[in-house]
Amino acid sequence: MSNSPLSISARYFDGRSTQEYAVSLSIENGCVKLRGDGILRDEALTALEISERTRYGSRRISFAEGAYVEAFDRTAFDQLLAAAAIGESQVVRWQQSWSLTLAALVLTIFTLTVGYIWGLPWFAKGVVVVLPDTTQHSIGHTALQSLEGDFFEESKLPHTRQEDLRNRFNAAVQRSLGDQAPAYTLIFKKSKIGPNAFALPGGFIVMTDELVKLAKEDNAILGVLAHELGHVQHQHSLRNLVSASVVGVVAFMIWGDASSFVASIPTVLLQTRYSREFETEADTFALDFLRRAQIPPAAMAHMFRALQKSSGENAIPELLRTHPATEERIRRFESPDP
Template structure:
């Protein structure tokens, strides 16, 4: 078989285009014109088809040939038995591209919703406590600079609340909870610029705002709130979310190549995460088990939810970046209806 095809030859060392005619015969590629050479057909490489860009034939020494008539080149390649790979053919098909896009999107969504949380949970529960504490280091200092001011509660009042919480016996596996003993914690009080709240940090700090103590107006409700936050520490919930966020950030780094944005965004990431409903339920279960273990009425926990629900009904919303109490009405109903919560 012999087919002549006019085009340009580039030797790979200069930008000069040599005019040649390419022919295929006896299992070899032959060039005639400004350059004459012959190369076995099997040593040639065919570039993938990319939109309207000219398709090239590459010789073993990286010299290339560009045909003037790309359609004629396709015909020649077909005649020699060349077939594009399945991937290349799919890239040229809008249907194949659409299918690939749908499959990729589904995999990303499923990975984000199921694989990522499961992996983060496994990693968080196997992470050394020292590493977890290091992850949370500096977050409280950041909050003190931008959100909080020193507590105005009397020192005696703060000490009384901390001592009462320290006397409570933490629940264990006998109370139907998975995991090890209660985590180490340190209770700190702060005056807040954003209203009532309480939350736990991976550093082991449980932050209780003056406004939250004032809103609850009941030491038992304060204990229930602290028990809930201890449940978040026990479940390493914020650590899980930080790991998830870091993985997403690392994926963005692979795409964008900008490491500075990932590093600079970690403190903000710690403030921008709320817990999932499952995490909230786990923390609620921990708090209920702690109250029951210490003979405290569950009415204290209901009072916490009722107080937060009252804020929402009044249109007073705790900012999302520090909100650890979403779905208050649902959680209150769950506490009241759940069989194990009988007093």
């Protein structure tokens, strides 16, 4: 006994008018066949599009020119596809299962988290390597300009004092690093955020008048500058900015608004916490720098303590951002490894 091919009832629309035609729908030898109501149509399956299975609603087979056939008996439609050995795509199956949807969501979040923690720093490190010096310089310069006014004004330190500190630091850099030193520009500013020092992309190191005044001895200032030069050497500021930009782009793709992020770039540069890893790297650089320049590192420890005391009334200075580890960091400078 030969099986007559399975056929189900469906409605055909020509795609040009709202007229519907009752048809029988069958699939044979890779061909969709429609019969009835003045309709006789055979089309190769490969030229057609079968709509995804949804929990509710009809199933539809669309023809290239816009006509389609619709079946409301979803079970019969599934049997028809099964008999013709047409599998649902994996994606369609996934969409139907809540547990799998949840699993996909968890996997997405997991991927984003792993990407954020490990992928992003890795990506940022790669990007800054290929970013031209001139670009880095203009990013830093632009940031510096937009911070002016809100956060800083012209330094009130006597010019001779500025020159003296600059010369001493330049000399220490020469002694410690010679021509291996990264390019840097030392800038003094009177600050509205208290004693602070930080490094911007392009090698700009900003030191506030308030920090200079807080230091009991100039060696402490040199220690702070050495720490900031460590951030310059490892391009920490730029790497943070690249990471924050990626987060901004992802946020834009999800929420469709980048304006608030773009507006916040200067503040990102000023206030983003360096990771503890970055701080440790900058401290290690500073310790090595001070040792080579024959400056006792203990001065830096005194500076940390003074900053700790003064940060009560001010924003937490860049140097103390990784707060829980401050004691441990101070100890490194008090008794550095031989």
